[in-house]
Amino acid sequence: MPHRCEVNDQIPALQRAFCEEVCAPELLPFRASLVEDIEAVIAFQEQRVGQHSAYASSGDREESDTETAFRRSLVAQLQRMDLERVRYLLASYLRVRLWKLQRHAAYYQQEAEGGSQTSMGRLSMHEQRFLKAYLDNLATCLHEAFLKHIPESLRGLTDTEKHQSGRNTEIRMVTEPDFSETVMAVAGSPGQLAASVSAEQAAADSASMPEIHCVSYSMVRDDILQEQISLL
Amino acid sequence: MTSGAATALVSELRDAQHLPLYRRDLLQRVVDEILEEYAQLEKGIEAWRSGSSQQGSRVEDRALQGSLLVRRARLLRNKRCVLAYLVNRLRRVEQACWNRDPTIYSGPSEDKGTTGRATALLSEAERTYASRYEALLAAYGSAVGLDLRSALLVPPKEEFIEVRVLEDCGDFFMASSGQSAHLAKGTVHFVRRADVELLIQQGKLEHLTPKC
Structure with a gap:
């Protein structure tokens, strides 16, 4: 009797989240509950694969169980394949978020310091830690390579270019996502x-x-x- | 003072497809220019202030003010050029970390063949940055339970793949099966993709795709 195929709606949801993250110029809110669910799915699937593999590889079984062992081995192989795909999807989702975070790290940090709930809400706890450490590392490198050699008044990331007419132009070196995309x-x-x-x-x-x-x-x-x- | 060094820094990086050598000499020249410009700027401001208080000619004042503004604009431009140069280089270093590019990782003492290149390719600050960045990626990976650099970069299509060994890897432990295989240069193996993904990324193995 064929088993009913259990459709997991979290995988399509993760696919959608990944596609949206790729298409949006800025970071979208982190899908914490979805990622937690996917992690649980992965853990469960790993357990199942382990059980099937253990049964298929155990030597001392009766002749009648050989077919079952073969079937379990096949199921384990298919499940491993599926597991790799889910892992790939989750890794891609997290990876694309990390890349976007790095690209405009100073912007997201400034947003967070400005008390923007949207900004902090859209980053996971691990991403917030990553952002802080990433910017620290960047600032240290720039300081050691260049900024420590120039006068302190020039070390900021925002300059004001003055004109003789009295008009001032602000030059910001913090890049923002392209919202007009x-x-x-x-x-x-x-x-x-x-x-x-x-x-x-x-x-x-x-x-x-x-x-x-x-x-x-x-x-x-x-x-x-x-x-x-x-x-x- | 033509800001030529700053322009050279940026254009050299723009024209290079791969990470070019770190131009410490050019960068030092730009820093020297900035310091000199800054000193001149301070002197000029002092002169302008004292000139204004003595009620000098209005035309002279305007001329001095104009020259100060140009000097300041040049100084800021030089600074932006250097920052653009450094940040762009760091992005390429990050990319190399993601790709596990050995020319970035190898230190002078470890890699005799490319010692000169590896030493000059990155500055001391960049090398420190690269190692910290790697540690940061590793920490993030362990926090989320995935090594994002080892995770597949293309969607997996098959569990087992055929690979050719391009660089001798010795006995390699296959985590999924618990067995090890001797990966000698030139040999072909049929292995689980997840086990050798890292070696493929490092360029030690070549994935042999089936011809349709």
């Missing part, structure tokens, strides 16, 4: 996106595909951070 936004429900994008654009886009819009990230940023709109 174009993204493909998918509405959770019909008409949801129309409130965020301009009426003309929504009308133009809705002619071809009503639920997907090609828009600037800044227009849908709030909805994306609140997980009301997803990215494609």
